[in-house]
Amino acid sequence: ERKQLHRLRREPTITLDGVDIKLYANAESREDVAEAHALGAAGVGLYRTEFLFLQRHELPDEDEQFRAYRDVVLGMTGRVVTIRTLDLGADKADKTGLALRDEPNPALGVRGVRLSMARDGLLETQLRAILRASGYGPLRVLVPMVSATEEMRAVRTLLDKVAADLRREGHEIAERVPLGAMIEVPAAALALPAFIGAVDFLSIGTNDLVQYLLAVDRNNEALGDMYTPLHPAVLRVIRDVIKLAKARGKPVAVCGEMAGDPAFAPLLLALGLEEFSLHPATLLELRRAIRGLSLERLRKRAPALLRARDRAGIEAWLRA
Ligand code: PEP
Ligand code: MG
Numbered sequence: 001e002r003k004q005l006h007r008l009r010r011e012p013t014i015t016l017d018g019v020d021i022k023l024y025a026n027a028e029s030r031e032d033v034a035e036a037h038a039l040g041a042a043g044v045g046l047y048r049t050e051f052l053f054l055q056r057h058e059l060p061d062e063d064e065q066f067r068a069y070r071d072v073v074l075g076m077t078g079r080v081v082t083i084r085t086l087d088l089g090a091d092k093a094d095k096t097g098l099a100l101r102d103e104p105n106p107a108l109g110v111r112g113v114r115l116s117m118a119r120d121g122l123l124e125t126q127l128r129a130i131l132r133a134s135g136y137g138p139l140r141v142l143v144p145m146v147s148a149t150e151e152m153r154a155v156r157t158l159l160d161k162v163a164a165d166l167r168r169e170g171h172e173i174a175e176r177v178p179l180g181a182m183i184e185v186p187a188a189a190l191a192l193p194a195f196i197g198a199v200d201f202l203s204i205g206t207n208d209l210v211q212y213l214l215a216v217d218r219n220n221e222a223l224g225d226m227y228t229p230l231h232p233a234v235l236r237v238i239r240d241v242i243k244l245a246k247a248r249g250k251p252v253a254v255c256g257e258m259a260g261d262p263a264f265a266p267l268l269l270a271l272g273l274e275e276f277s278l279h280p281a282t283l284l285e286l287r288r289a290i291r292g293l294s295l296e297r298l299r300k301r302a303p304a305l306l307r308a309r310d311r312a313g314i315e316a317w318l319r320a
Pocket of ligand 2: 207
């Protein structure tokens with residue numbers, strides 16, 4: 001059984017009816033990147049940069065960040081790498097003193113892109129390091145916790161300025177570095193028609209999207225099984241985001257834990273998803289699950305999924 005799974009490393013991720021599905025890796029360490037490469041991931045769909053900033057007292061400077069990002073790009077040998085800008089705050093604390101202490105409501109506080117933009121030079125230094133790494137292979141930039149178009153416009157303006165600065169300084173950087181937004185704040189999902197023109201690609205962060213849509217803390221065990229993607233509101237929002245992204249020709253992935261659970265694969269495929277980003281640990285299991293599914297059959301059953309009224313209804317759909 002493990003041997004059979006192992007053999008799938010060199011197989012494509014293709015549905016029974018012949019549709020190619022892209023599996024990207026979530027990574028935050030060298031080991032993750034090496035494993036992603038060995039398992040035949042299409043690229044890195046989410047490189048979490050927080051680990052560079054956690055467990056230490058001083059900030060990593062531009063050169064240290066550059067070397068880390070460059071190594072990810074080199075490690076993936078030409079497959080695309082998606083670097084997420086810093087997502088500190090809320091459940092992701094730090095010792096550098098960057099994140100605010102004692103916020104009354106940290107999940108709704110200064111986290112993600114809000115924190116990056118609030119600290120002088122923080123985002124600019126990170127974008128310089130990322131763009132310098134773009135000279136070594138295909139790379140994209142992903143912004144966490146976006147809630148408004150203005151934030152994407154501000155990041156784009158800074159990205160363009162940094163690119164111009166680096167070229168003037170003689171660095172060789174990629175001609176074009178796509179800029180994407182995490183869709184994990186409900187407002188970004190619901191205002192997507194107004195917002196999508198400002199981005200090149202999207203990645204749906206279901207961990208936070210579920211938390212904010214359902215007003216259920218992702219880390220509060222007292223809430224029991226209330227924290228679940230199996231809620232009609234969650235499915236509807238995911239479906240709408242995928243549909244609009246596809247209509248506008250923008251790549252869209254799901255990069256929350258949900259994408260890494262093979263049990264949810266039929267559901268996400270039915271909702272139109274063709275790009276998954278997940279920790280390498282379950283990549284082969286997901287590949288095996290997808291290779292046993294017919295996309296055409298699932299899409300025919302999508303209306304029934306969207307008619308489900310509650311968790312039991314969604315679970316029944318999954319069982320059928
Ligand atoms: C998410 O919110 O789904 C996500 C992928 O980001 P993180 O878990 O790092 O918040
Ligand atoms: Mg998140």
